[in-house]
Amino acid sequence: MQSLDYRVIEQAVEWLASDRTVWLCTVLSTFGSSPREPGSMMVAASDGEHLGSLSGGCVEDDFLERVTNGEYLLPTVVVRYGDPADGQENSRISLPCGGILDVLVERLSPQPESIDHLELVKAALAGKGDQTRHVRLADGTHWLEKGAPIGPRVVRDNAEDRVEIRVGPVARLILAGYSTVAEACATFAVSLGYEVVLCDPREEVTRGLAMPEGVEFVPLLPSLYIASDGACGASTAVVAVTHDPRIDDLAMMAAVKTGASYIGVMGSMRTSGARAERLRRTGGLSEAEIARIHMPIGLDIGSKTPAEIALSIMADIVRVRRGKHHVRIDTDTLQP
Structure with a gap:
């Protein structure tokens, strides 16, 4: 199933090809409570027909009313919702929670x-390579320029009076094997x-x-699935949290041969050290490949329960x- 942003761009192309003018809306930034993150998109036509969302309700209604009334005739405009004092094309809508x-x-x-x-944006969203979309205000x-799969989705360059919007495929999580932690990770990820894909042949x-x-189950050895075409x-994370070396180690050996942006396996510092040695000796992994693996996996938040561990992951x-930097902390909180 394609992402909502892909379907938004697909709809925009269809309307343009049918000789219809479209208004493409992109969330640039949010302050305080907002249901849609920067980079989220919506497209609308002059009759109010639309696809996608910006806030999940009131913002869309206000925007569509303005479009059907003949506003927004300039090539670009930045609209601020929720601030009665500032913002070009200031809106009369107040957002919840300020x-x-x-x-x-x-x-x-x-x-x-x-x-x-x-069409090029649509190809990027379909997985044909991450792009950075530049728009001069x-x-x-x-x-478009070749982009990176990680980092902020939107950057506003005030000096050049333009915005840079990262476009690429939807984020993907492959869970190598079932456990209660994996199930909790799946819930958070969805x-x-x-x-989300869960692989387990057992x-x-x-x-x-x-x-x-929303979770796809594949009854296959995770390492075989990870290695498949x-x-x-670059938008994929691979996580192994079974404590079964036959599942976890093989998954790590396969994952480091791919372009996955995040690879992690659960265990204490002691078990992680033992696993690293196995991967060197038995798996033949290089130091650079082992360095790609987050082990112990997750942030150090004192996790104890499966849900807390999944949250940290x-x-x-x-x-x-x-694209946020983090210094890994030596912790034994993620115990088998």
């Missing part, structure tokens, strides 16, 4: 250049918008298994995806 939302609105006419540009000029473990809605990309995955 939140503030900045939205880039681009008016795209049905020209081949606009269609070609969005003064005149709406836009172009709520964060991740595509029928005695997965018999009668009921995973959270198209399974792992997903927090670390998000940290890496957002």
Whole structure:
């Protein structure tokens, strides 16, 4: 299933190809409470037909009313919602919990250049390579450059009067084997918008298994799935939390041969040291490959329960995806 942002761009291309002008909206920044993160998109036509969302309600209604009334005729405009004092094209909408939302609105006419540009954006969202989309605010000029799979989704360059929007495939989590921690990770990941795949060939473990809605179950040895074509990309995290070396070690050996942006396995510092030695001796992994593996996995938040451990794991995955640096702390809190 394609991401919502992919479907937004796909719809924009269809409308442009049908000789319809579209307004492409992108969340630039949020302050306080906001249900949609920077980089989220919505597209609308002049009759109010639309796809996607910016806030989940009131913002969309206000924006669509303005579009159908003939506003937003400039190539680009930045709209601020939730702040009565500031912001270009200030809105009359107040957000819940005092939140503030900045939205880039681009008016795209049905020209081949606009269609070609969005086709490239659509390809990036489909997994054909991460891109950075540049939009000059003064005149709406836009172009693409090769981007990175991690880091902030939106950067506003005030000196150049432009925004940079990272576009790429939806984040993916591969869980190598079932455990209560893996199940909790899956629940968190689905709520964060991740595509989640759980691999486990052990029928005695997965018999009668009921995973959270939105999780794909593959009854296959995780290492085989991880190594298969198209399974792992730059937006993929691979996590092993079974405490079974036959599952976890093989998964790590396969994952380091892929472009996955996050690879982690659960265990204490002592068990992690023993695993690293096994991976060197038996798996033949290089020091550079072992250094790619987060072990012990997760942030040090004093985790004890499966849910707390899963929280620390997903927090670390998000940290890496957002390009935030972290000094790993020696901790034995994640015990087998």
